[in-house]
Amino acid sequence: MTDDRIYTLYKAIRGIADHLVDRLAELEPRSLLTRLARIWANRLGTLTPEQLDHSPGDGWTFRQLAFRLTEPMYYADAVGDPS
Known part of the structure; x- marks a missing residue:
């Protein structure tokens, strides 16, 4: 019994599971985000300047892709100060 309430075993387990x-x-x-940033840094770190400025197809170069990663800050700005 807690706070004048009686919980069944399953209710307690469900509460713990919900919290987890x-x-x-x-x-x-x-x-x-931490893992993805590490993967990007490792992958880009293996490329030469020539490879960074090359696109394997019709798309952007790897360097352009890397600079494009700064644009999601829009989402962080849209959320605002979480504190």
Whole structure:
């Protein structure tokens, strides 16, 4: 019994599971961004300047793609100060 309430085992387990899912939903995007940034840095770090300025097809060069990554700051600005 907690706070004058009696919980069944399943209710308690469901409450803990919900809490874990909520924290994971908060943590996972942060760790995903960290992992993706590391992958990009590792991949771009292997390219020569000539390779960076080359496009394997009709699209942008790898250097242009890297600079394009700064544009998602729009989303951060749209959210504003989270504090």
